[in-house]
Amino acid sequence: MKTEELTNLGLTKEQADAVFALAGKDIEKYKKQVADLTAEKDGLSARLITAEDTLKGFEGIDPAAIHDEIAKWKQAAEDAEKSYAQKILQRDQRDWIGAKLNEYGVTSPFARRQLTSDVMAADSGLTWKDGSFFGFDDFMKKAKEQDSGLYQTAEEKAAAEAAAAAQKKAPSFVGPTGGDGGGEPKKYVPPKIF
Numbered sequence: 001m002k003t004e005e006l007t008n009l010g011l012t013k014e015q016a017d018a019v020f021a022l023a024g025k026d027i028e029k030y031k032k033q034v035a036d037l038t039a040e041k042d043g044l045s046a047r048l049i050t051a052e053d054t055l056k057g058f059e060g061i062d063p064a065a066i067h068d069e070i071a072k073w074k075q076a077a078e079d080a081e082k083s084y085a086q087k088i089l090q091r092d093q094r095d096w097i098g099a100k101l102n103e104y105g106v107t108s109p110f111a112r113r114q115l116t117s118d119v120m121a122a123d124s125g126l127t128w129k130d131g132s133f134f135g136f137d138d139f140m141k142k143a144k145e146q147d148s149g150l151y152q153t154a155e156e157k158a159a160a161e162a163a164a165a166a167q168k169k170a171p172s173f174v175g176p177t178g179g180d181g182g183g184e185p186k187k188y189v190p191p192k193i194f
Contacts, residue, residue: 089128093120096132104140104151111150115143 001023006016097116106112119126119133126133133139144150152160 090120092131093128093133097136100136100140105157106151108150111147118143 001020003013003016003020006019007013011019094116097119098112101112101115106115118124119136119139124139126135126139128134140151144153
């Protein structure tokens with residue numbers, strides 16, 4: 001629309017300018033709506049392209065195979081968790097047995113290894129509950145019966161300590177030339193004096 005067209009219809013120039021001003025406001029409002037809708041359309045187009053590319057990446061994938069793979073990994077995770085828990089339990093049991101063998105005074109590494117193996121065996125008759133093996137003391141008494149030198153009882157320790165104290169207090173004899181009284185005597189060499 002032009003000013004001349006409005007003046008030909010009988011409007012004055014001021015009236016024509018007012019019509020143009022009102023029309024301009026409406027046009028700006030609609031321009032903003034069109035710009036917003038265009039931006040929204042462009043965003044949706046970009047998302048559509050991305051979605052189509054993603055869907056193309058899934059072509060040839062079997063959902064049943066994915067579920068089987070997920071089930072396989074879940075089972076592997078459960079097995080690993082059980083294995084880890086079993087290893088932690090065995091470590092706790094070995095630590096407990098080691099502490100008890102220290103209490104009993106078992107020092108031989110071979111005996112400690114064998115006793116630990118025997119206690120942890122399924123057929124040992126011992127029960128692991130609340131952080132300890134029930135029946136361990138009876139097990140150690142039976143082991144002592146089979147090998148009297150395995151460890152010392154309290155009475156044997158007291159007797160050994162008394163014997164060691166008596167040995168320490170006992171006099172020792174030396175030979176005339178400073179020897180220990182047994183074996184070959186040392187040859188006496190007088191010191192040189194100038």
